[in-house]
Amino acid sequence: MFNYGFFxxxxxxxxxxxxxxxxxxxxxxxxxxxxxxxVIDRREGYFxxxxxxxxxxxxxxNGGTYNFGHRNPELVATLxxxxxxFDMGNHWFPSVARAAFAEKxxxxxxxxxxxxxxxxxxxxxEIALKTARYATKRRKIVSIIKGYHGHSGLSVATGDDRFSKxxxxxxxxxxxxxxFNDIDALERALRGxxxxxxxxxxxxxxxxxPMPNDGYLKACQxxxxxxxxxxxxxEVQTGLMRTGMMWGWQSYGLEPDMFVTGKGLGxxxxxxxxxxxxxKCGGWxxxxxxxxxxTSGGSxxxxxxxxxxxxxxxxxxxxxxxxxxxxxFHRSLNQMMAAHSDVFVGIRQRGVxxxxxxxxxxxxxxxxxxxxxxxxxxxxxxxxxxxxxxKPGVLLDVATCQEIVDRMEAAMPRxxxxxxxxxxxx
Amino acid sequence: xxxxxHEDAPRLVVPDRAEATARMKIDRAGWAVRSYARFxxxxxxxxxxxxxxxxxxxxxxxxxxxxxxxxxxxxEHKRLxxxxxxxxxxxxxxxxxxxxxxxxxxxxxxxxxxxAGVVLALxxxxxxxxxxxxxxxxxxxxxxxxxxxPHPLARACCAHAAARLxxxxxxxxxxAGLIQCIEEPSVPLVQALMASPKxxxxxxxxxxxxxxxxxxxxxxxxxxxPGNAPVYVDPTADQTLAAQRIVDSKAFDNSVLCTNESVxxxxxxxxxxxxRGLRAAGAHILSEPEVGKLRAWLFPHGHLNTAAVGKSxxxxxxxxxxxxxxxxxxxxxxxxxxxxxxxLTREKLCPVLAWATAETFERATGMAQMILRMTGAGxxxxxxxxxPQKAMDFAAALSVYRVxxxxxxxxxxxxxxxxxAPSFMIGTGYFGRxxxxxxxxxxxxxxxxxxxxxxxxxxxxxxxxxxxxPFEGQAPAPRPAPAPAAAPLxxxxxxxxxxxxxxxxxxxxxxxxGQS
Ligand SMILES: Cc1ncc(COP(=O)(O)O)c(C=O)c1O
Numbered sequence: 001m002f003n004y005g006f007f008x009x010x011x012x013x014x015x016x017x018x019x020x021x022x023x024x025x026x027x028x029x030x031x032x033x034x035x036x037x038x039v040i041d042r043r044e045g046y047f048x049x050x051x052x053x054x055x056x057x058x059x060x061x062n063g064g065t066y067n068f069g070h071r072n073p074e075l076v077a078t079l080x081x082x083x084x085x086f087d088m089g090n091h092w093f094p095s096v097a098r099a100a101f102a103e104k105x106x107x108x109x110x111x112x113x114x115x116x117x118x119x120x121x122x123x124x125x126e127i128a129l130k131t132a133r134y135a136t137k138r139r140k141i142v143s144i145i146k147g148y149h150g151h152s153g154l155s156v157a158t159g160d161d162r163f164s165k166x167x168x169x170x171x172x173x174x175x176x177x178x179x180f181n182d183i184d185a186l187e188r189a190l191r192g193x194x195x196x197x198x199x200x201x202x203x204x205x206x207x208x209x210p211m212p213n214d215g216y217l218k219a220c221q222x223x224x225x226x227x228x229x230x231x232x233x234x235e236v237q238t239g240l241m242r243t244g245m246m247w248g249w250q251s252y253g254l255e256p257d258m259f260v261t262g263k264g265l266g267x268x269x270x271x272x273x274x275x276x277x278x279x280k281c282g283g284w285x286x287x288x289x290x291x292x293x294x295t296s297g298g299s300x301x302x303x304x305x306x307x308x309x310x311x312x313x314x315x316x317x318x319x320x321x322x323x324x325x326x327x328x329f330h331r332s333l334n335q336m337m338a339a340h341s342d343v344f345v346g347i348r349q350r351g352v353x354x355x356x357x358x359x360x361x362x363x364x365x366x367x368x369x370x371x372x373x374x375x376x377x378x379x380x381x382x383x384x385x386x387x388x389x390x391k392p393g394v395l396l397d398v399a400t401c402q403e404i405v406d407r408m409e410a411a412m413p414r415x416x417x418x419x420x421x422x423x424x425x426x
Numbered sequence: 427x428x429x430x431x432h433e434d435a436p437r438l439v440v441p442d443r444a445e446a447t448a449r450m451k452i453d454r455a456g457w458a459v460r461s462y463a464r465f466x467x468x469x470x471x472x473x474x475x476x477x478x479x480x481x482x483x484x485x486x487x488x489x490x491x492x493x494x495x496x497x498x499x500x501x502e503h504k505r506l507x508x509x510x511x512x513x514x515x516x517x518x519x520x521x522x523x524x525x526x527x528x529x530x531x532x533x534x535x536x537x538x539x540x541x542a543g544v545v546l547a548l549x550x551x552x553x554x555x556x557x558x559x560x561x562x563x564x565x566x567x568x569x570x571x572x573x574x575x576p577h578p579l580a581r582a583c584c585a586h587a588a589a590r591l592x593x594x595x596x597x598x599x600x601x602a603g604l605i606q607c608i609e610e611p612s613v614p615l616v617q618a619l620m621a622s623p624k625x626x627x628x629x630x631x632x633x634x635x636x637x638x639x640x641x642x643x644x645x646x647x648x649x650x651x652p653g654n655a656p657v658y659v660d661p662t663a664d665q666t667l668a669a670q671r672i673v674d675s676k677a678f679d680n681s682v683l684c685t686n687e688s689v690x691x692x693x694x695x696x697x698x699x700x701x702r703g704l705r706a707a708g709a710h711i712l713s714e715p716e717v718g719k720l721r722a723w724l725f726p727h728g729h730l731n732t733a734a735v736g737k738s739x740x741x742x743x744x745x746x747x748x749x750x751x752x753x754x755x756x757x758x759x760x761x762x763x764x765x766x767x768x769x770l771t772r773e774k775l776c777p778v779l780a781w782a783t784a785e786t787f788e789r790a791t792g793m794a795q796m797i798l799r800m801t802g803a804g805x806x807x808x809x810x811x812x813x814p815q816k817a818m819d820f821a822a823a824l825s826v827y828r829v830x831x832x833x834x835x836x837x838x839x840x841x842x843x844x845x846x847a848p849s850f851m852i853g854t855g856y857f858g859r860x861x862x863x864x865x866x867x868x869x870x871x872x873x874x875x876x877x878x879x880x881x882x883x884x885x886x887x888x889x890x891x892x893x894x895x896p897f898e899g900q901a902p903a904p905r906p907a908p909a910p911a912a913a914p915l916x917x918x919x920x921x922x923x924x925x926x927x928x929x930x931x932x933x934x935x936x937x938x939x940g941q942s
Contacts, residue, residue: 077441085438304438317450320602324457397624398456 002041002051012039012051035369038377043070046393046400048377057404059371059378061391063205063237067264068395074312075267075305082304089300091293097303104310105274108246111255113279117272117298121236121262122150124273125199127292128258129154131277132197132230134284134291140195142229144180146383148206149199149234149260158199160206160383180204181212183219190227197230197258198223202248205237208364208387209348209355217252224257230281233259236273237353240264241313241322241394244351251350257281267309272302313394322394325401326351329392332405340412343419354390355381358415364388366418367411374411376404444610445618448573451606452624455544455571458603463541463569464897465600467525473600474516474566480594481559482512484587488555491583496551498736503679504556511559515848516567518841524568524872526895534879534887538896539872541569543626546619548640550632552682552736552775553850554580555587560850561629562591562605567868573625574607575616577632585609620645627871631851641859648866650851651858653684654773654802655835656794658820660787660811661696663832668810669703675834676777677708677755682736685806685839685852689764689771689797690781691790697783708755709779710739712748717759717770720746724778725769739777765796773801787816791823798825804858806830806839825857827864841865 002009009015016039019028031038038056042049046069048056058066068075082097089095102115116131118124129141143149143158150156156164157175164170176195178185189195198220203209224231233256238248240261245251249259258281262273284291312318330349333356337344346357358364364380367388371378381387392401465473489504528537547561558574565572576584588607595604608615616636620628620643630640630649637649659668672687692700701711712720723746724731734742739757743750750757756777763782764771770780784790794807808830809820821829828846830838841848847865855863862870879887 074441074443074446077439081439081441308441312446315447315450317447317454320454321450321457324454324601324603328457328460395450395453397453398460 012037015039015051034365036372038372045069045071046396054375056372056375056377057400057407058393059376059391059404060389061264061393062268063263063389064240064242064391065263065266066268067240067242067393068267068309068312069393070268072267072269072395075269075308078267078308079269079301079305082301086300086304088296089298091295091298092290095300095303097300097307098298101298101303101307104307105261105276108310108314109250109259109276111278112259112276114277114282114285116275116277116285116292117303118262118275118294119271119273119296119299119302120150121234121260121273122152122155123294123297124236124260124262124275125149125155125158125232125234126152127275128199128232128260128277129158129197130292131258131275131281131284132232135281136196136228136230138194138196138229139174140176141174142176142178142186142189142195142198144200144204145177146180146207147177147199147201147204147234148383149201150236180207180210181216183216183223186220187223190223190229193227195227195229197232199232199234201234201236202238202243202252202254203350203353205353205389206381206383208357208381208384209350209353209389210384211348211350212252217249217254221254221256230257232256235259236262238350240309241318242351242353242391244322244326246313248350265306265309266302267305270299270302270305271296272299272306273297274306318394321396322352325392325394325396328398328401329354329390329405332401333390336405336409336412343412343415348387352392352394354392356388356390357386358388358419359386360419361386363419367415370411370414370418371408373414374407376407376411442615444608444612444615448608448615448619449622451573451603451608452544452546452619452622454603455573455606456624458601459541459543459569459571461601462571462604463543465525465569466895466897467523469599470525470566470569471516471520473595473598474563475513476598477566477591477594477605478512478516478563480590481562481587482509484590485509485512488583488587491586492554492580495583496554496579496736498552499679499682500677500738504553507553507556507679507683508559510842510848511556511563511850515560515563518848519567519868522567522867522869524868525897529890531887531890534881534885536877536890538875538877539569540875542646542871542873543570544624545570545572545627545629545871546622546625547572547574547629548616548632548636549574549576549580549584551577551579552684553679554584557631557850558584558587558607559591560848562588564629564866564868564871566595566600566604568871570626570871571604572606573619574605575611575619576607578611581609581611617643620647629851629866638859646861648851648853648860648862648870650684650860650862650866651804651854652773652801653686653805653839653852653854654688654771654797654800655685655806655808655826655839656689656691656797656802656824657687657808657835658790658794658810659690659692659696659700660809660813660816661693662812662816663810664812665696665699666703666706668832669700669709670707671810671832671834672779673704673707673709673756675836675838676779677739678834678836680736680738681777681836682775683836683840684773684775686775686836687779687808688773688802689761689794690758690779691764691793692781692783693787693790694783694785704756704758708753709758710743710748710750710754710756711758711760711781714760716748717761719748720757720759720778721770723747724774724776725772728769730769730772730774734774734776734778737776742776742778764793765800771797771800787819791820794820795824798857802826802858804854804856804860804863805852806835808833808835808838827853827855827857 039051041051105115233249243251258277266272345359348355485508549557585607592605628640628647630637640647640649760781803825807826833843837843849865851866853862854860
């Protein structure tokens with residue numbers, strides 16, 4: 001019996017039935033079909049425990065949400081401490097936590113002026129796109145093909161039509177997409193001087209972390225400047241030290257007009273996101289500060305946690321650790337690729353953001369499954385199933401990293417077997 | 427409205443940043459040592475030499491800083507100790523190879539050295555930077571990473587020195603994070619770190635309670651107990667020379683080395699000759715009333731007055747209300763008894779020497795053992811004599827692991843005036859509730875994996891001439907992180923000055939209850 005005090009289940013099977021019955025039959029069944037019968041129960045540090053008790057090392061981290069691991073003790077203590085004094089707060093009023101966190105955040109980002117808070121990444125993207133429209137008085141938004149910015153009204157329209165068409169939320173006349181790493185295509189899209197914003201993930205996550213060509217992002221930014229379009233960096237997965245610097249755009253020498261952060265900003269324990277903007281973009285905050293409203297956006301509890309998240313990321317020990325982890329995987333994965341070059345064909349890496357390429361259209365689905373069977377949870381890229389998203393946390397220690405590599409090595413025969421079998425992974 | 431006691435007290439409890447950061451340092455050290463443990467011997471020696479050179483260059487600066495910060499010791503002597511813990515220490519281990527595997531074809535055995543990993547090193551207030559230098563060099567020679575937890579009284583000079591050595595190591599090609607220092611040391615923090623499963627060994631130098639805590643942590647530890655060295659001067663010795671050495675030793679850094687002589691024992695027959703020698707060397711021999719005054723000041727209610735630790739003889743005399751000439755280097759207090767009933771025969775860590783007289787050599791040896799029974803077991807003793815049999819008998823009878831002969835004990839037991847290993851960790855062994863009985867060296871931070879072949883003559887070992895060594899040489903290290911800025915003393919971890927002072931006082935009390 002799984003007794004959680006507030007509710008209980010006789011078995012994992014019962015839970016799965018209930019999930020299908022009351023929650024989300026499609027998602028529940030998808031994972032069952034994929035051979036990944038995970039129901040995350042206990043979690044601690046970089047470890048997840050399935051309801052069966054089986055331990056998994058988490059390399060998915062929900063895109064960096066668990067950058068510091070699960071239930072990081074310092075962050076849990078911070079949230080508990082905040083709960084002894086604050087609650088979500090009243091979004092209408094100025095507050096100490098929001099002001100302090102906004103200042104802390106803005107000061108990490110040279111050139112930026114205001115932090116506008118939301119509860120999730122999509123909401124922060126929404127704020128960025130609305131802000132761009134306000135500032136430019138233009139309507140069009142350009143994004144890249146296979147970009148991913150969330151699933152709310154405007155943000156979902158920037159993304160893959162798999163997610164917009166089903167809800168009749170695609171708006172091709174206002175939302176234009178250009179291929180990644182194609183600077184000419186972007187110029188053609190912007191030339192008409194009717195585009196409010198170009199939004200791009202600094203390294204496109206859901207696309208499998210293809211690396212921007214040398215100078216590509218800078219050239220995009222210059223085109224934006226030339227045609228009066230605002231450049232929005234989506235840093236939901238590339239921010240918070242994951243590239244080895246606080247913000248991914250810093251590591252490419254960019255000066256975006258706005259950037260968006262979420263996921264790990266709340267330390268995986270309290271949802272908070274932010275759209276950070278320059279003075280030039282922030283005009284609406286003067287004209288009508290209540291033009292965007294969100295009851296749970298910028299909750300004071302989230303602000304206290306986020307403040308501590310930034311504080312932790314600025315410690316020299318953490319910065320150093322990120323470099324060690326990045327360096328470790330750079331070396332060991334290259335070694336591994338050399339030994340398994342028949343299936344493992346490419347490594348994309350910047351800091352602790354990695355995409356591993358496998359020589360099969362669904363290669364990463366098989367690898368994900370083989371790793372799962374070997375105690376590691378890493379997810380394939382939804383929009384390019386050749387590529388495994390490999391996202392180690394910034395606080396990982398030597399022993400866990402070595403174990404990851406050992407387990408991965410152990411999984412390789414199974415990867416081959418899955419790729420060879422006619423029924424494939426999923 | 428609820429009345430608040432302190433307007434400025436934080437309304438939210440901030441989680442202990444010092445502890446969280448210290449745990450990150452341990453992980454960082456784990457990464458650093460992962461790559462450093464694969465350095466070959468040439469690279470190891472290059473890094474160690476570079477660090478020794480940086481240490482040597484800064485010897486004077488940190489000698490001044492340590493005296494200024496702790497109020498203990500003598501700048502000139504601290505400089506000397508710092509210098510000795512740099513190049514001469516490396517010289518001593520120049521031929522101790524803790525990196526290359528050893529192949530013993532005769533015994534059909536191959537031995538591969540395996541560094542401990544992350545060493546947590548405590549440094550005392552009395553010898554802060556010299557101990558830090560020493561432990562850093564030991565760690566580097568044995569391919570370990572070290573994290574220092576300095577005594578709070580000496581935290582600023584230690585943090586600065588550690589950062590400088592780290593920078594020198596990195597400049598010489600070492601990975602960043604090999605030498606780190608806790609910025610805000612405190613007793614609870616050190617205790618928490620000592621229990622970390624990611625710490626492989628604790629090098630505990632400090633007060634008795636801290637050493638016991640290290641041994642109770644559940645982690646392997648090398649802790650050394652307090653000293654209280656008896657020194658016996660035999661009639662066969664050159665009395666003038668013996669007296670000179672003893673006074674020099676006591677005056678050295680105002681006796682803060684745990685190896686300093688605590689109680690002088692001599693026979694009645696050579697008392698006069700010895701006394702002349704002691705006076706000539708700069709000692710003030712106290713009269714009976716003076717001894718009473720000194721005892722009252724130095725051991726109020728039977729406990730050592732910690733203000734005396736590392737202070738000069740003249741200053742102590744002044745405080746105790748004694749008149750001495752300004753050139754006085756040591757205060758000598760003749761005592762009728764030794765052991766529990768005479769506090770002056772306990773460890774004092776200041777240039778005060780108790781002097782007891784015995785009728786026979788056997789009685790003198792018995793006295794020495796009585797002193798050690800009280801405190802200082804496993805540590806050091808000294809003898810000045812020209813009779814090898816007596817030296818042998820003395821050493822055989824005493825519960826110590828080193829007996830310095832015809833040399834100043836402060837320096838001699840620490841390996842600086844003898845051929846003992848130069849050390850700021852004097853292993854007090856089983857007598858002194860420690861795991862090691864010799865002077866601690868880098869070899870104690872390495873264990874060996876032994877490949878042992880079948881001893882049957884028919885089984886061949888094979889040729890190891892062409893076998894690859896298990897290291898990669900010096901690997902390009904990832905970018906070093908900027909050094910953390912040390913917070914000013916008053917802001918330590920949100921503690922106010924009073925709390926900090928309380929903490930320091932408590933530490934000091936512990937420190938002087940039994941200082942190695
Ligand atoms: C790059 C990027 N932007 C935005 C989002 C949307 O964030 P959320 O799911 O919190 O709305 C995601 C989520 O995966 C993302 O990866």
